Amino acid sequence: MINISSIKLHMYCPMKLYIQTHVDKNEKNDYQLSIELKKLKIDIQDLIQKNMRKIKKDMSILEIERILSNNINAYIESTADTIKSMDLSIEPSQINEIIDDTYFNIKINAIKLKQVMSILDKDAHAIKDMFFPNSMYSYLLKDSQLELIGICDKIEIIDGKYYPISIKSSNPPLKGVWDENAIELVAYAILIEEEFDTEVYVGFVNYEKIGDKRPVIMDVNLRKGLFEVIREVKEITENKKLPKIRKNVKKCENCEYNEICIKD
Numbered sequence: 001m002i003n004i005s006s007i008k009l010h011m012y013c014p015m016k017l018y019i020q021t022h023v024d025k026n027e028k029n030d031y032q033l034s035i036e037l038k039k040l041k042i043d044i045q046d047l048i049q050k051n052m053r054k055i056k057k058d059m060s061i062l063e064i065e066r067i068l069s070n071n072i073n074a075y076i077e078s079t080a081d082t083i084k085s086m087d088l089s090i091e092p093s094q095i096n097e098i099i100d101d102t103y104f105n106i107k108i109n110a111i112k113l114k115q116v117m118s119i120l121d122k123d124a125h126a127i128k129d130m131f132f133p134n135s136m137y138s139y140l141l142k143d144s145q146l147e148l149i150g151i152c153d154k155i156e157i158i159d160g161k162y163y164p165i166s167i168k169s170s171n172p173p174l175k176g177v178w179d180e181n182a183i184e185l186v187a188y189a190i191l192i193e194e195e196f197d198t199e200v201y202v203g204f205v206n207y208e209k210i211g212d213k214r215p216v217i218m219d220v221n222l223r224k225g226l227f228e229v230i231r232e233v234k235e236i237t238e239n240k241k242l243p244k245i246r247k248n249v250k251k252c253e254n255c256e257y258n259e260i261c262i263k264d
Helices: 004-013 016-022 028-050 061-068 072-085 092-120 179-195 220-237 249-253 260-262
Strands: 135-143 148-158 161-168 204-206 210-219
Touching: 004 016, 004 148, 004 179, 004 220, 016 220, 016 260, 028 061, 028 072, 028 092, 028 148, 028 161, 061 092, 072 092, 072 179, 135 179, 148 179, 161 249, 179 204, 179 220, 204 249, 210 260, 249 260
Parallel strands: 161 204
Antiparallel strands: 135 148, 148 161, 204 210
């Protein structure tokens, strides 16, 4: 069964997928760390949602920011300590980045919330569903016939329709979404269709750094693209096919397998 994480890695660099699958046999904590950091971000959103219930329409933007931020720092610090206790190597810069992104999003949400409360003349608890729709987080999806498995960051359910959400901390393109993000999203969409016997027409990539949730249409071409990538992943993981090296200066310079690729 193919994990969607393998599809994402293939889209980033096929050679890295090959090396991690067939060459590098050492246990690594990168994948587990990324899961724990995503859990942290989801928990932060839950905290912000709970804090939002205390906000009144006559509050200033600064007051709204203060309430939305309540207990955020303490929770991040506590979770960072827990991650360290799991012997996962987490850098201070990673925690600082999460803190910076969180407070940037809080400022954006405070402005939006103030505007909506003023227009609708309602307190935040009455409109929180506009900001936080009914959702399922870190939802495990799998299909034995498709031989596909993955954990979707978030699934929003609005008026009986399911919308997969992929949460990214990376920088977005100027327009639209990165190809690998779109392929990942359509994989979740297909699994959601099988799991809930429904149709998924659109999903979203949430680029946290700029607080922008960008739509992706689940069209025929994107679906065909996914199955082509799945075929390529199987060639690498099951048939040990050596992929061609795709040189990318920025990616290669920061890759832990740089010397192996150069040597080969």
